[in-house]
Amino acid sequence: MKIFISHKQEDAYTANKIAGELRALNVDYYLDLLDSSIEQSGRELTNHIRENLNNCTDIIVIMSEITKFSQWVPFEIGMAAQKDMPTATFLRADVSLPDFLEYWPRLKDPQDIRKYVEVKNKFGQEIYLEKAYDRGYYQRFDNGILDTHRFYDELKKQLK
Secondary structure, X not given: OEEEEEOOHHHHHHHHHHHHHHHHOOOEEEEOOOOOOOOOOXXXXXXXXXXXXXXXXXXXXEEOOOHHHOOHHHHHHHHHHHOOOOEEEEEOOOOOOOHHHOOOOEEOOHHHHHHHHHHHHXXXXXXXXXXXXXXXXXXXXXXXXXXXXXXXXXXXXXXX
């Protein structure tokens, strides 16, 4: 498991806290802090995000009141959704989510990060991972059935 932490730059403190929690749990992650040599928009940044997202198996999206001003967070969410990549939102304060994000599990504190990892590891032992080289990402199968929805259901039960 490798988790892509998506956030707006102003939420870097929260992103670093999540990264620290994942590090403590021995979970690999990518925190999208940009290399200063990469242009802030355009093809180079798009390719940078795509490459790093494709090297991850999951995405946690930090949602705050300023996320709605980001053009890149929705882009990352869209790329992850196309691949049915397990997705969760990490809510800062009392943020109301846009309708399209209501479906995914909502994490609110470090304990929820631990629950995410525990449930994901449980499902990781139950499912087969098949590398789809021609598509460049992992597909999750359980006897031929895409398993992401079952993962969401179980995680949501644990988060209540």
